[in-house]
Amino acid sequence: MRVVVQEAEFDPGAELNAFGRGNTDIGAIVSFTGVTRDVSGGLSEMQIEHYPGMTERAITQICEEAQKRWSLADVLVIHRHGLMQAGDNIMMVATASRHRTDAFAAADFLMDYLKSRAPFWKKEVTAQGADWVESKQDDEDALDRWS
Template sequence: MDIRVQSARFDFGAEAGTFAAGHTDAGAVVTFTGIVRRDGGLARMEIEHYPGMTERALEKIAAEAMARFALADCMIVHRHGPMEPGEMIMMVATAARHRADAFAAAEFLMDYLKSRAPFWKKEYDADGAAWVAARDEDEQALGRWSGG
């Protein structure tokens, strides 16, 4: 497992290539990246977190994904600090013997990151700044993994 919380930008292509190259035993590698959208005049976004606590929470959910989906490995890279539209916020990568597990694990991790990971987002536009509230759709998506 490779879990990183960082302010620095990352090279998605390089990260995905290195991850895939290290897993010749896996039949499938799935990657996903989240990008700051330019919604409704968004000028920038700022993400805050508690160092130490955030990494421990991500390590715990990554370990759960590893066991639940029989992964060979997984990676989470998540940025914090100020970001502008078009910048990458985060990425996940999963490696498994079969694609179904790799895809499901990536979705599981993404649903957790959107709903439960200890990050706080503030959006800035011409009218000022506002904290981003939890969305019902994200909570519903996370609910599909309970009891499994």
């Protein structure tokens, strides 16, 4: 398992190529890359804040929970913080398992958690000003299915 919280851009293709390399027991790798989108149509930048140490521990705990729920060979979570522009990669999740159902379910679980509970705070900056991004009911509903 690898959890990385960083300011620097990352290359999802390179990360995915390295993930699982040399592990001949896996039959499936599932990945998802989140990209900064311009929801409002005038995004100047997105600012993502976090508490170093706390964020990594929280994400590691949910990755451990995923490993308990599903038979996973490996898990990768990369999440950026700092300033981002529309189109920048924000985060990546990858899961590896012997069978695709476990890899898909675990990746979905991790994505729901990261969207709703990971300790990041996002601020959208537009020409009209800056607003903190609030949680959405759809995201909360998605997380409820894992209870």
